[in-house]
Amino acid sequence: ASKRFEESCIFCKIVAGQIPSKQVYSDDDVLAFHDVNPAAPVHVLIIPKEHIPTINDLQASDAEIMGKLMLAARKVASQLGLAESGYRLILNCGPDALQSVFHIHMHLVGGQKMGWPPF
Numbered sequence: 001a002s003k004r005f006e007e008s009c010i011f012c013k014i015v016a017g018q019i020p021s022k023q024v025y026s027d028d029d030v031l032a033f034h035d036v037n038p039a040a041p042v043h044v045l046i047i048p049k050e051h052i053p054t055i056n057d058l059q060a061s062d063a064e065i066m067g068k069l070m071l072a073a074r075k076v077a078s079q080l081g082l083a084e085s086g087y088r089l090i091l092n093c094g095p096d097a098l099q100s101v102f103h104i105h106m107h108l109v110g111g112q113k114m115g116w117p118p119f
């Protein structure tokens, strides 16, 4: 089966190479690239190569890809030297969380001491 793709989606275009990005990790199912407007010294977005709009759209069959996002995060954190110092993984869903791109993406942020709670 071919991967889910949405013509109008900016992250699908990044996956397809139609929009450039600064990639840090890629495999068959997952892509990671630097956020164009970083909120921290390190700010990487980790996305499924398939189009899934939000966490609300997840199906049981998406369990594997969501697990793969986590494993990619671990690799990216290690690759960028954050394994020891730490980092934060964020998934924004919907209006209250200020989700602005409707293709699931995990933010990996680090390189500074952060605050908690995050709002």
Ligand code: 5GP
Pocket (backbone or CB within 6 Å): 010, 019, 021, 022, 033, 034, 035, 036, 037, 038, 045, 092, 098, 099, 100, 101, 102
């Ligand atoms: P959200 O608010 O939806 O959780 O996060 C979307 C993120 O995508 C934002 O941090 C924003 O800076 C980033 N972003 C939006 N468009 C682009 C783009 O074209 N390229 C890259 N690299 N990041 C983008």
Ligand code: ZN
Pocket (backbone or CB within 6 Å): 005, 006, 009, 010, 011, 012, 013, 050, 051, 052, 102, 103
């Ligand atoms: Zn998409």
